[in-house]
Amino acid sequence: MLRAHGAEAVREAERPLLEAGEPLMLRAAAALAERAVHHLRSAPFAPQVLVLAGAGSNGGDGLHAAAILRREHSLAADAITAAPRRHEEGAAALEAAGGTLHPLASLDEERLAHLLCGADLVIDSILGIGGRPEVPAELLPLLEAVRDSGVPVLAADLPSFVDATTGQAAPEALPARETVTFGAVKAGLLLPGGAELAGTVHLVDLGLEEHLPARAAVERLEDADVRALLPRPGRDSTKYRRGVVALAVGSEQYPGAAVLAVSGAARTGAGMVRCLAPQAVLDLVLRARPETVGHPVGPGRAGGRVLDDETLARTHAVVIGPGLPGDDPRVRRGVALLAGQMDVPAEAPRRGVLDAGALGAIDPGTRLCPDVVLTPHRGEAERLARRLDIDPDLPAPELARALAAATGATVLLKGAITLVAPGDGGPLRSQDDATPQLATAGTGDVLAGVLGALLAAGLPGPDAAALAALLHGRAGRLASRDGLHPLVALDVADSLPEAIGTILADAQDLNRGAR
């Protein structure tokens, strides 16, 4: 699991080490220099490095790195000082190593273009965790010129003009090929904004770990976590023990959503998938997925429950919403079931997914638990926020958190980066596994099914939500050959087994290697 921290937590963790006289900046600079060398391994003869240095310690990192590149790697490394002041110790080190510092104010357009033309790598060390997401006007031409030059950028600690805690980024900030981050992954590198600019994140160990708070600000599941979290069948497994999920999905208007959600659940390895839908929808579902257990709903049945007590007691999670209009009786009943407002046996499931049409049935009085996962996209999240008297314009992390706090449910906010705000107030999860090819109708229905299967298997809501986002994203990448070609939603469901198998097989190899 990647565990990331905000700026304050990192400063606090650094304090005792700095007080003990640990040369943290030199260690950071040495690691930065090493990564620069790595990126230049296929560069032409005598590659050149250009450091953009701010006045603070982040600038110091870059300047010391340039000095090390000159001293220890015989590379031509020079710097542009991007602020009226400069980091004096770093500047002295670079000058002593024979490097040149060009004050930005002294460079005209032509001279700047000339410096960039000769550069094979730019190190962005203008701002680190002290940075705010606004670019001063005098720096705009510099950032534009670097961007236009196409020279690869290595970000020191985090891309400059990104907030290390929230991820908010200035639109002009430089996208990096890699971010070499010092001591701890910064939360802003995993959140929307910073994550799009960071490139690959390379963590440098500065000995901070034991001083960091036990609780991370943001967490991200990685492949190794899939192996630990994903329940797999054993010799004593039965379809009931693996988990039974009941999906109230699909309507006359949107029958296909039922096929997609059911396929998502079945392909994730649910023990049994029940589908509660009108007969015409069930016919379609059973043609595509004959293993489904159908429970017809419709005229004449609207008053009673679709599942009797015994069946409900043998059902472990429910999915309500894909393909349902807001006024569908299954929505009202499903929300009431998950909110504990229904007269059902104690064993009836209180865990599940409220998606699409079911999100509209949540009002200020709805109290849910963290094992219920709401799965809005941004538009649905904003509509829900308005009904719950929450500012709909909040940045995504805060919006997800506010919705979770107001409902008690875990909130999975879909997007290029999927955020999971646990209903119990635990650390935010951020999953960046998707491909833009997933932005097509029906993929959300598949996700709801995946999540339903994981909840039915007994995973806690926040783990199930983050894992579902990871598996869904990976299946999407597989189905689109890493984003190369278009996909349809059913491709995603059909790619789930291979995505799961590949992750587990790779994790097994890793374990073997470590033994």
Ligand SMILES: NC(=O)C1=CN([C@@H]2O[C@H](COP(=O)(O)OP(=O)(O)OC[C@H]3O[C@@H](n4cnc5c(N)ncnc54)[C@H](O)[C@@H]3O)[C@@H](O)[C@H]2O)[C@@H](O)CC1
């Ligand atoms: N504290 C430590 O022990 C270590 C710190 N290191 C580096 O130090 C960095 C933090 O250094 P600083 O605290 O000096 O902060 P920065 O170097 O990130 O920023 C310096 C100052 O720039 C100003 N500033 C912020 N946003 C601005 C904007 N948009 N436009 C113009 N000026 C702006 C602020 O006054 C800020 O304090 C880390 O990110 C890391 O790179 C590393 O050397 C490792 C050790």
Ligand SMILES: [K+]
């Ligand atoms: K930086």
